[in-house]
Amino acid sequence: MENQNQVKAKKHLGQHFLTDESIAQDIADSLSLEGYNDVLEIGPGMGVLTKYLLKKNTTTHVIEIDTESVAYLKNNYLHLADRVIEQDFLKYDLNLVFNNKPFAIIGNFPYNISSQIVFKTLELRDQIPEFSGMFQKEVALRICSKEGSKVYGILSVLTQAFYEAEYLFTVPPTVFNPPPKVDSGVLRLKRKENYSLPCDEKLFFRVVKTGFQQRRKTLRNSLKTFNLSDNLKANAIFGQRPEQLSVAQFIELTLLIENDSE
Incomplete structure (x- = not known):
């Protein structure tokens, strides 16, 4: 029987909740935790990834636009409650929370805004040394692809100008509720040591x-x-x-x- 305390996935928010604990653990473990003390998870939903992040030796913050998910997180993760940011990641000024300090980004990203999340990360590259997350597989491969590939494009070049991009693993639709129609892919971006460009x-x-x-x-x-x-x-x-x-x-x-x- 379905728990009444569950959050219903909302199509307009592109929500697909991850249900596989070992994959959640693998995504959480993909961050090196070097060069920052704070981690921001985008779109935590019911916290399947969040609970593994909370075990790490960093301070986890989550940003969530869905009021039902926000209520669920505040009720079920009491020690996280004051670090739940009820805002739209794409529009919110993150320095109201991080005050120009470095932080990492992680998440099982809603497919419909995943590219925009990367573009915003690039804008904030001075503050984001590391980024891990789950995308539609095709988008994850595009971000990590090299010149000469059919899928190599704007996202590939702009991301790889500042970050080393690594495709980590593929995730099948069966481990989500509701299952998406396509495979997902998890990638990691690590900012280059020297990431300022010699051009304008x-x-x-x-x-x-x-x-x-x-x-x-x-x-x-x-x-x-x-x-x-x-x-x-x-x-x-x-x-x-x-x-x-x-x-x-x-x-x-x-x-x-x-x-x-x-």
Whole structure:
């Protein structure tokens, strides 16, 4: 019989609750816990992952938009109650909690906002040395893929510019309630020791995003809006398509554009 104290998964929030304890433990164990004292779990639901994080030698905070889950967590994890943030991760100013201190991110992420979670993490990269979580498998593979792959794209390049990305393991739909229609994948991001780029970072983001918006075209065509000089466009790198360029080559490309003058 279903426990009346259970939270019902809500489709509009993209909720799929993990029911397998050993997978929850493996996700919790994927963090190295080095370089920070605080961990933020996104979308804890009924706390299957949370309870393993609470055993760690760090301070766990959770951020949850679902009021029913918030009530469940406060009732069932009393010593966590004052660290339950009832907010939307994508809109909330996390420094109201972390006050510019470093923290790690972890979670079984709602599929519908998982890419946006990564983009927000990249914005906060100065504060986030480590990130572990579960995505739709296809998205996890995309984040970790290298140049030359069909799935290599904006997420891959921008994430790997600042973090080492590692695909850890695949999770089948059967261990969720309700089961999603696809496999999930768990990945870990560890911030690079030197993660500042030798080029203008805003321009780098623009070059990568613009390049991949027309991924079938050569960069000479897809980057037309940058008004490049003919001299620069003659460079062989512009004859390539975006998925052929490594992260280092995208940095090189940004530097070329930055220094371009008629």
